[in-house]
Amino acid sequence: MRSLLLAGTALLTLTSGAAHAQMSNDVIRIGVLNDRSGIYADLAGEGSAIAARMAAEEFGGKVAGAPIEIVVADHQNKADIAASKAREWVDTGNVDVIADVPNSAAALAVQGITRDKKRIFLMSGPGATALTGAQCSPYGFHWAYDNYAMAAGTGRALYEQGKKNWYFVTADYAFGQSLEEETTKMVNKLGGKIVGSVRHPLGSADFSSFLLQAQGSKADVIGFANAGADATNAVKQAAEFGITQSGQSLAGLLLFITDIHALGLPAAQGLMFTEGFYWNLDDQTRDWSKKFEAKAGKKPTMVQAGVYSAVRHYLKAVDAAKTDDPDKVAAKMRELPVEDMFAKKGKVAANGRMFHDMYLVRVKAPGQSKGPWDYYDVVKTIPAETAFLDPALSGCPLVK
Secondary structure (H helix, E strand, C coil): CHHHHHHHHHHHHHHHHHHHCCCHHHCEEEEEEECCCCCCCCCCHHHHHHHHHHHHHHCCCEECCEEEEEEEEECCCCHHHHHHHHHHHHHHCCCCEEEECCCHHHHHHHHHHHHHHCCEEEECCCCCHHHHCCCCCCCEEECCCCHHHHHHHHHHHHHHCCCCEEEEEEECCHHHHHHHHHHHHHHHHHCCEEEEEEEECCCCCCCHHHHHHHHHCCCCEEEEECCHHHHHHHHHHHHHHCCHHHCCEEEECCCCHHHHHHHCHHHHCCCEEEECCCCCCCHHHHHHHHHHHHHHCCCCCHHHHHHHHHHHHHHHHHHHHCCCCHHHHHHHHHHCCECCCCCCCEEECCCCEEECCEEEEEECCHHHCCCCCCCEEEEEEECHHHHCCCHHHCCCCCCC
């Protein structure tokens, strides 16, 4: 009997050890890498870290027996700093997953490192379509939005209103260039025309010369291919110039609810753009956003909501696979549907693009708002298959 008990104890120990060995370094460590102090801090920043922690808390702080840790860093909107931090996290910090990374140049740098090092990369902040196109990765997952979706939603809506000629004011780096390129393709496809463009440095404070050129173009639409403080500064100064009163329309090609909050409804009213998430869509979005606001002091942006959804889906995949092996987890992420407050019947495609519905919204006039953060009228829901580029056309070598 004693021999049987010892044998049983040894077998239990071996079995337990084998199961435990499926989790590398005895912990799931998720690094939230983003802008925590610059022009994108409001739309991502600490709010994205809070969202990631909320996803971890939903699992009780553990998954498949391993504790979940969230670490954070500021990439300062610089690709070299983002790459250096990603490499440090992977090589010496035992980080399993990197999340968020607004700024497409930074995200493209991190994509290369996570591809080579075989680490999961959950992208909610960047917009460049190359991330699921020519520079896609087996371990890269693009979540909240991309530049194709923003161009398709907003470009088509304005064209249908008879606004056919465009002039771009574009942030001069990978994201802005990609957003201008995608919108140009959409406008040309619909039968419209691009009459010109001007590019500005990241973090511009004075848009007067750029706006004068845009105003002088007589274009139907002035499209702002920028984001964060750049977008709010451009829209605010356009209002001061009285551009809309002269008959031209403004198109914020990437705006967030925090931008509208910063602008105020008097300046932002009537703006039409594409969103991936709105806190006031339904009971589920309202409930989650209330919890987020209690922690962050504001409503979530689609980037922050996307971080929560992407991290939650990753943890579900780890739980289902019973391992953090990146190849097995990546396969499970593509297999499992995405079902949460962010996405209904979401699906991860072969190129890593998460397909979900998008929303065309119009900013309310001050008299229409019923209270703080009640800023949007949802004009229409854009189905996932319309919102995002067919993976077969993406140029991603993972798509067969």
